[in-house]
Amino acid sequence: MSDSVDAEASVLDRLRGRLEGPNTYGNSLTFWVGFVVVIGLLAAYPQTTDPYTVIQTSRYFALAFLALSLSFIWGYAGVLSFGQVAFFGVAAYTFGIIGLNFSSATGIMAGVVGAVLVGTAVAAVVGYFMFYGGVRDTYVTIMTLVIALVLNTFMAQTAGSEWAVGAAQLGGFNGMDIPSLTLGIGQTGFELERAALYYALLGALVVTYLGLRVLVNSSFGLTMVAIREDEARTKTFGYDVPFIKLVVFTIGGALAAVGGVFYGSWGNYIDPTVFGIAFAALPVVWVSVGGRESLLGALGATVLIERMRTELSSGIGPIGSEWALVIVGGLLLGVILFMPAGVVPTVDDLITQLRSRRTERGQSTNTPEEAVE
Amino acid sequence: MSSQDINVRQKPAVAATGSNTETILATKELTKNFGGLTAVDSVDFSITEGEIRCLIGPNGAGKSTLLELITGQLSPSEGDIYFDGEDLTGMETHDRIDTGLSVKFQSPHVYENLSVEENLQVPLQRTDRDIETVLAETLERIALREKANVRASELSHGEKQRLEIGMAVTLDPTLMLLDEPVAGMSVDETADVANLIRSLHNDGMTFLVVEHDMEFVRRISDQVTVLNQGEIFRQGPIEEIEADEAVRRIYLGENA
Numbered sequence: 001m002s003d004s005v006d007a008e009a010s011v012l013d014r015l016r017g018r019l020e021g022p023n024t025y026g027n028s029l030t031f032w033v034g035f036v037v038v039i040g041l042l043a044a045y046p047q048t049t050d051p052y053t054v055i056q057t058s059r060y061f062a063l064a065f066l067a068l069s070l071s072f073i074w075g076y077a078g079v080l081s082f083g084q085v086a087f088f089g090v091a092a093y094t095f096g097i098i099g100l101n102f103s104s105a106t107g108i109m110a111g112v113v114g115a116v117l118v119g120t121a122v123a124a125v126v127g128y129f130m131f132y133g134g135v136r137d138t139y140v141t142i143m144t145l146v147i148a149l150v151l152n153t154f155m156a157q158t159a160g161s162e163w164a165v166g167a168a169q170l171g172g173f174n175g176m177d178i179p180s181l182t183l184g185i186g187q188t189g190f191e192l193e194r195a196a197l198y199y200a201l202l203g204a205l206v207v208t209y210l211g212l213r214v215l216v217n218s219s220f221g222l223t224m225v226a227i228r229e230d231e232a233r234t235k236t237f238g239y240d241v242p243f244i245k246l247v248v249f250t251i252g253g254a255l256a257a258v259g260g261v262f263y264g265s266w267g268n269y270i271d272p273t274v275f276g277i278a279f280a281a282l283p284v285v286w287v288s289v290g291g292r293e294s295l296l297g298a299l300g301a302t303v304l305i306e307r308m309r310t311e312l313s314s315g316i317g318p319i320g321s322e323w324a325l326v327i328v329g330g331l332l333l334g335v336i337l338f339m340p341a342g343v344v345p346t347v348d349d350l351i352t353q354l355r356s357r358r359t360e361r362g363q364s365t366n367t368p369e370e371a372v373e
Numbered sequence: 374m375s376s377q378d379i380n381v382r383q384k385p386a387v388a389a390t391g392s393n394t395e396t397i398l399a400t401k402e403l404t405k406n407f408g409g410l411t412a413v414d415s416v417d418f419s420i421t422e423g424e425i426r427c428l429i430g431p432n433g434a435g436k437s438t439l440l441e442l443i444t445g446q447l448s449p450s451e452g453d454i455y456f457d458g459e460d461l462t463g464m465e466t467h468d469r470i471d472t473g474l475s476v477k478f479q480s481p482h483v484y485e486n487l488s489v490e491e492n493l494q495v496p497l498q499r500t501d502r503d504i505e506t507v508l509a510e511t512l513e514r515i516a517l518r519e520k521a522n523v524r525a526s527e528l529s530h531g532e533k534q535r536l537e538i539g540m541a542v543t544l545d546p547t548l549m550l551l552d553e554p555v556a557g558m559s560v561d562e563t564a565d566v567a568n569l570i571r572s573l574h575n576d577g578m579t580f581l582v583v584e585h586d587m588e589f590v591r592r593i594s595d596q597v598t599v600l601n602q603g604e605i606f607r608q609g610p611i612e613e614i615e616a617d618e619a620v621r622r623i624y625l626g627e628n629a
Contacts (some may be wrong), residue, residue: 022491219498226484226495233482236444237496237544238470 019210021217023076023225025294025348042202046195054198055266056310060303061201062266063282065259067290067298068208070283073252075292076216078228079245083144084256084283086126086151089274091119091257092264093155093170096178099265100168105189108182116257123253124246131242131249136231145280152275175271178264192265201262205299208255212295215251224248278325285328289335291342301343305331397422397548397579398443403452405438405603412438414603415452420548425570425580427590429614430600431623436583437479439600440552443581444476445469457547475546479553479583481533483540485526489517492525492536497543507543514569515539531562538566542573549573551582555589567592587615599623 020027026035046054066088073079098111126147130140159172170176181197182189192200215221226234227241235241264270273279290301305328312324339346399419405412413435420426428436441447443454445466454461461469470476475496484492493511497504512518515535520528525536538554554570555563563586570580570593584590590597590611597614599607601623607614614620 022488219494222491222494222498225487229484229486230482233478233484234495235466236446236470236476236478237540238467238499240465240467 018217019213021221023216023221023293024213025291025344026296039202039206043199046198051194054195056307057303058194058198058201058266059263060306061198061205062259062262063286063306064205064299064302065208065255065262066283067286067302068205068212068295069252069255069259070287071290071292071295071298072212072216072255073248074287075294075298076221076228077224077245077248078231079249079252080138080141080284081144081249081252082141082280082284083146083148084252085274085280086144086148087119087123087253087256088260088263089148089151089155089270090122091115091260092178092270092274093176094118095261095264096176096270097165097168099179100177101166103179104187105182105184106186108179108189109184111179112181112261115261116254119257119260120250120254123256124250127246127249127253131245145277148275148280149277152272152277155272155275171271173272175269178268178270180268181262181265197262197266204258204262208258209295209299216295282328285332288332288342291344291346294342294344294348297342297344395422396420397457398581399455400439400443401453401455403439403442403454404450405435405442405447406450411603413442413449416600416603416605418598418605420579420581422547422579423574423577424596425574425582425594427594427597427611428581428583428600429585429587429590429597430606433602434600435603436600437552438603440476440478440550440581440583443469443550444474470544473547474550475541475544475548476550477537477541477552477554479556481530481537483525483528483533483536486524488522488524489528489536490521493540493543496540500544502543502545511539511543514542514572516565531558531565534558534562535566535569538569542578546578548579548581551580551584553583553585555584555586563589564592591615 016032026032045057066084069087070081070084073081073084092115095111095115098114099108101107102110126144129135130143135143155170156173158170159174161169163170163172168176181192181200183192184190190196216224223234223239223244226237227239227244231241260274263274286302286305287298289305290297290299292298309324309328312327313321335342341349396419400416403413403416403418412433416435416439418439428439430436438447442449443456443461445461445464449462452462456469456472456474459472461472464472484495487495489512490508493508494504497507497511500507509518512521515538517528517532517536517539520532525533528536534554534556538551541549541551551570555566558566567589570582574580574593580593582590582593595610597607597609597611598605599614599620606623607617607620
């Protein structure tokens with residue numbers, strides 16, 4: 001009997017070994033206990049609050065995929081994309097187009113796959129031309145933003161009835177209807193709405209987060225970080241840098257596309273503002289505030305900032321909804337000024353410092369170097 | 374000049390130190406123009422397997438340019454580069470590294486935010502060598518075992534240089550290219566690097582070292598190539614080169 005307990009423990013240890021490493025924050029047993037507790041609380045959340053809040057929280061979760069995608073490519077590989085919303089939006093539109101044309105449960109499930117594939121493929125094509133064309137640093141940022149803005153302009157002029165793909169009217173500024181996510185075969189399906197959508201999103205987020213942790217702590221993760229730190233040097237160790245950046249950017253595009261499908265089906269609606277500059281700036285704000293090198297920071301910041309925006313939009317006392325974006329902007333400025341690495345890395349630094357000070361007091365001969373790791 | 378044919382394998386060695394006398398690297402009429410300036414001018418240059426060749430010359434002689442042409446940082450205006458029987462000329466940098474080259478450039482380029490161990494892991498994980506073994510061995514060799522978990526940004530200049538040589542070495546290259554490996558180092562640190570190069574050489578590694586420090590050159594090398602204004606000015610044993618009046622004159626212009 002103790003054998004099976006040992007075996008279980010070793011499997012858990014191995015799992016932890018893959019999830020932990022120098023490229024992620026939260027590498028202690030305390031962290032994982034806290035992680036499980038938070039997941040438990042989030043799972044119980046729909047039972048304790050009103051349906052409106054549950055629906056709103058689902059929206060934050062869908063947006064969190066956008067944050068994960070940006071944290072992954074920017075925080076780990078140093079590629080700042082201002083246009084992750086492009087892949088997000090393309091996936092949402094594609095999902096709508098397929099879903100409206102094939103409205104059976106099978107059709108909608110095919111729509112999910114198709115939308116993620118199209119979003120990913122667009123990212124791959126954009127990435128190919130950028131990275132093999134030698135576009136780097138700020139120019140990547142500008143180019144990705146331009147791609148989103150071009151899509152914004154293009155979709156905005158699709159109001160005419162000639163802009164239709166089969167049964168799907170693109171609708172210009174009026175937007176397009178999008179079916180709900182449905183699981184099933186043929187005509188019999190189960191629509192993911194309200195709490196069901198919430199749980200689907202929560203599960204997808206946890207799986208994606210853990211998967212990304214394994215990836216960034218693998219040898220591929222170290223390669224990404226090496227490229228972020230010094231691209232030219234990494235090339236002279238024999239790494240095919242443009243190819244690796246393309247792979248990273250494509251994975252980022254896929255994550256954004258998954259978020260886009262969830263987002264479109266959440267609101268049953270998508271319009272060109274998804275490609276607009278105000279929306280394009282939000283992922284950069286979430287990820288900067290949370291800490292671009294922290295996947296969890298990006299996740300948490302998205303949910304909290306978006307929640308704050310929701311509350312502000314109904315106005316708090318004398319402060320009207322028009323202040324919401326100003327406050328978000330102020331928050332970004334404040335974080336960049338006082339915590340340039342973002343909240344999570346700064347807090348992690350503080351904890352490490354406190355701990356090292358305590359151990360130093362405990363044994364005064366201790367060298368500070370040991371505490372740093 | 375026609376005898377400097379591209380059939381590098383058959384060329385006689387220039388007094389090799391090892392028993393192997395095969396030419397491993399050869400450039401043929403290699404030229405690099407920057408606008409009106411010719412940094413490297415029709416250079417026919419070769420290295421024999423197993424030797425430590427030093428490349429010296431005044432500032433602007435084209436030493437670093439030659440190195441960057443070999444690694445593919447720069448592409449030549451004319452001429453070809455052959456390494457280990459392969460034509461490198463049109464290859465991307467990362468493909469050239471895969472043929473068995475490794476390089477350490479002039480200024481240290483370690484990954485400042487990564488630990489010493491992670492720094493070594495970046496090149497090492499590309500090879501099929503056993504990571505744990507090579508890591509331990511390399512840390513020992515570059516005398517940074519105690520600092521394996523220290524961030525590279527906290528290392529001294531000399532330690533960073535050693536770390537970077539260690540990183541380049543983990544690729545287990547056939548030919549190691551070093552650009553001023555002891556620049557800005559103390560006498561002791563310089564001696565350490567000389568010993569490191571000697572011990573790697575004993576294990577069969579071939580070196581091309583660009584260096585200013587003649588004391589260091591004397592320590593590690595038998596054969597010296599002098600580059601001046603993009604051309605090979607002299608080539609031969611260190612004693613001859615140091616005794617050469619003309620070489621001293623071109624150096625005096627810089628050091629006086």
